[in-house]
Amino acid sequence: MAKELKELTKRSENYAQWYQDLVIKANLAENSAVRGCMVIKPYGYAIWEKMQHILDAKFKETGHENAYFPLLIPKSFLSKEAEHVEGFAKECAVVTHYRLRTNADKTGVEVDPNAKLEEELIIRPTSETIIWNTYRNWIQSYRDLPILCNQWANVMRWEMRTRLFLRTAEFLWQEGHTAHATQEEALEEARIIHDIYADFAENYMALPVVKGSKTASERFAGAIETYTIEAMMQDGKALQAGTSHFLGQNFGKAFDVTFIDKNGQTDHAWATSWGVSTRLIGALIMAHSDDNGLVLPPQLAPIQxxxxxxxxxxxxxxxxxxxxxxxxxxxxxxxxxxxxxxxxxxxxxxxxxxxxxxxxxxxxxxxxxxxxxxxxxxxxxxxxxxxxxxxxxxxxxxxxxxxxxQQNIFKKAFDYRASHTVEADTYDDFKVKLDEGNFILAHWDGTSETEEQIKNETKATIRCIPLEGDETPGVCIVTGKPSARRVLFARSY
Structure with missing residues (x-):
């Protein structure tokens, strides 16, 4: 074991390799025979089970119920909400046939060309479409609302460059999908879940987070508003630790989910969706661990x-x-x-x-x-x-x-973030401070063009518009145009 520890790359030498070494040597996970997919080993899964147990209780305390929906989604469903399908189209894995047969020389199997599906099926990248198609049958009146469903499941997003826990083709998560009679109820739901995620991150993961909303270009595909919690890792990069989305009536309209309201009028249901995934384990590792191995907060340690x-x-x-x-x-x-x-x-x-x-x-x-x-x-x-x-x-x-x-681990992470969160008032200063591994609060003119320019030139994105923070007007660091307030920039995972 001393040799194993000696072979653990130091964070200061190669942070990415340190992370990879630690995940494997601590027996959390390993790469599988399936490209881009991982095997979560018992010790790593035990951490996920503790996360599940805590979050599941919090969801149920706020009236949510667990359900399960199909893994396979008809391709036509993804065509019904244009922005949603555009956001996930490049990540979808597609099932085209339903049968194999023995090949001609009897040495193996091949896809039976006669077993082609009439309509291709998508392995779920997320479940809004299949769930809202189902909700159409569940909702007729305002008395059927709200529907507060959550499911614990796996999803598939065809990632080209993967890293254990942080970004894999298949991963585990929970996804909540709720339907409401009014816009106000749906917005309140999205905010409640946002608060639950922040509470879980800070009081269980010992991970300080910045609560905020995403810019239009960074929102979930098909969302009107996306609330996020952003955490700083020890290399100064941000990790999106959880998101809660207000979807408006987009999916209600796309799947014709209507109900009779209290006034006898027909309306479309209002929607939210929200989720966290096994990337939280990656956040746990990168935020707290050291050159000797994992440092786990007691609330989530399989063995305390x-x-x-x-x-x-x-x-x-x-x-x-x-x-x-x-x-x-x-x-x-x-x-x-x-x-x-x-x-x-x-x-x-x-x-x-x-x-x-x-x-x-x-x-x-x-x-x-x-x-x-x-x-x-x-x-x-x-x-x-x-x-x-x-x-x-x-x-x-x-x-x-x-x-x-538990408190000391949180304080250490909080103090680290505080010492690496800075303001920048010029683009040159912004670039210098970014290279030093900081979260940067800076003014932005509110345009997607400027946001894209900063991303292309520095690899930094607007992580969020903080719910709390400096709302003093200023001028954009790039264009000099008026800016309503500072937003949070960082490079990210």
């Missing part, structure tokens, strides 16, 4: 506490095990996930390095001398600080320590 015995013989192991048994039981009663690693095929030093690499927030170690002195060694992963304390009250100490670690 690991206990490693240090022993000379089986008799001493038995004594330590008996002593630790009560600690393990008490920690579990507190809702803390704990592992007692008494496996005899690895030495304690190897285990220490392994759990450090995997980002376990708290490591406890007990040896013969600790047994005699009623003490235990505690190491916290966020700072790597060790101390030896009495076993009396260790459970409460660990509980408080986990809370402290």
């Amino acid at each position: 506490v690991v206990i490693v015995p240090i022993y000379r013989n089986d008799e001493q192991l038995a004594q330590i095990s008996e002593k630790v048994k009560g600690i393990v039981a008490n920690l579990k009663k507190m809702g803390i996930s704990v592992k007692f690693d008494d496996a005899d095929n690895k030495k304690p030093g190897w285990k220490f390095a392994e759990y450090e690499l995997k980002g376990v927030p708290v490591r406890l170690a007990m040896g013969g001398r600790d047994l005699e002195n009623n003490t235990i060694e505690v190491m916290r992963r966020d700072t790597l600080v060790k101390e030896t304390i009495t076993c009396d009250g260790i459970e409460e100490f660990v509980k408080n320590l986990l809370d402290e670690i």
